[in-house]
Amino acid sequence: MTGCRSCCLSDKSIYISIADICVGLRVTDANAREEIRNRYNNFLVRKTDARDARPAVDIWVEVCESVQFLPPEKGPWVVKTFLRGSQLSIISYTESGAVDLSKRSGRLIVARQCKIENFLRALYSHLCIVGEALMFHASGVIKDGRGFIFCGRSGSGKTTIARLSTGYNVLSDDILIVKRAGSAYQLCGAPFHSDLPELPLCYRDDRAELCAIFLPRKDTANFIRLVGRAEAVAELISNVPFCTGSKETSERIADLCADLAARVPVFKLHFRPEKEFWRAIDEAIEKVSPTSLTGGGASN
Amino acid sequence: MRLSKKYPQPHSQVAARVIDGQAIIITPLSGEIRILNEVGTRIWELADGRHSAEQIVAILMSEYAVSRDEAERDVIEFIEGLAAKQILVLSEHP
Numbered sequence: 001m002t003g004c005r006s007c008c009l010s011d012k013s014i015y016i017s018i019a020d021i022c023v024g025l026r027v028t029d030a031n032a033r034e035e036i037r038n039r040y041n042n043f044l045v046r047k048t049d050a051r052d053a054r055p056a057v058d059i060w061v062e063v064c065e066s067v068q069f070l071p072p073e074k075g076p077w078v079v080k081t082f083l084r085g086s087q088l089s090i091i092s093y094t095e096s097g098a099v100d101l102s103k104r105s106g107r108l109i110v111a112r113q114c115k116i117e118n119f120l121r122a123l124y125s126h127l128c129i130v131g132e133a134l135m136f137h138a139s140g141v142i143k144d145g146r147g148f149i150f151c152g153r154s155g156s157g158k159t160t161i162a163r164l165s166t167g168y169n170v171l172s173d174d175i176l177i178v179k180r181a182g183s184a185y186q187l188c189g190a191p192f193h194s195d196l197p198e199l200p201l202c203y204r205d206d207r208a209e210l211c212a213i214f215l216p217r218k219d220t221a222n223f224i225r226l227v228g229r230a231e232a233v234a235e236l237i238s239n240v241p242f243c244t245g246s247k248e249t250s251e252r253i254a255d256l257c258a259d260l261a262a263r264v265p266v267f268k269l270h271f272r273p274e275k276e277f278w279r280a281i282d283e284a285i286e287k288v289s290p291t292s293l294t295g296g297g298a299s300n
Numbered sequence: 301m302r303l304s305k306k307y308p309q310p311h312s313q314v315a316a317r318v319i320d321g322q323a324i325i326i327t328p329l330s331g332e333i334r335i336l337n338e339v340g341t342r343i344w345e346l347a348d349g350r351h352s353a354e355q356i357v358a359i360l361m362s363e364y365a366v367s368r369d370e371a372e373r374d375v376i377e378f379i380e381g382l383a384a385k386q387i388l389v390l391s392e393h394p
Contacts, residue, residue: 167394228320228322229319229320230320230321230322230324230335232336233317233319233324234333237333238333245328245329246313246328247313247315247328248376249328250326250328251315251317254317254324254326285378
């Protein structure tokens, strides 16, 4: 599927495809529709392609005046997700969505002039784990045709790494998707990133085989250590956003992360915020042999 | 020890996997993730609702070169700690 903006302008439906997971949005409000098309421009797909791909869910999007769904709280933006059976609820201050994953349909109410970004992020995180994919809090870079992701919470250095990666294909500084592709994993671009204007983001649906995963921490020197699988799996689980809440979902995420860590090396990366850290990464990758990754999945 | 007659088992809502001999415990509601060391993982595996704490101590003594005091201390600390966080629940019977 290729991104195509003009072909989606004829009606009220918008089809977004991220990591080959298609979501249909039926947006009656013309302004909201235009804003969504602009925001997700490089991830829009033709209606006919969306039909072929069969959208994972179709969402009816309704715009309301002056609504607020959560009381204001200090600190970062709050997004609450609840999954009961196949019923997924996603609520932020300005978005309230309910999706029936088994019926592949849902409804979203969004305050006027507010984005649907949080809803889409949480929805895609859940849709990923239904398939063979995982969404991570991560920045991602394609360098020399190889994919690298840098997983971590706020302050770990994701955005700094994106800033220091000018000249390479920077996919995002905040949220990315990795997807199983045969015996390997593919790094997939996603339109979810911070809004810092100076970032060199490509903001496209680009792909590359995932070469390595890094757990960054800003430091005064560059230091890289390959981590054991249990530690790697625990770190990866902790960087999957929006999906905690149920035992079944947690187990599914753990199994997916265990498979990922068996196929892709995971490193702790202490880095000095200078572009030279890429040299340390190149050296670390050279030293990793396939035998250092022991195969096999998780056990109960 | 009072705890010795109890039968510990994982809370029904706790998710866990053992990776390369280390248990990873996920508490979904809080989002907390723990990795257990080798001995902790062995106690976790034995805390299946069929073994009492007393029986777990005996098994640890047979598998590791540890005294009863050491094994009891490890098992009690482990079970009490995880029970306080509602990761393990304690039953009177298997």
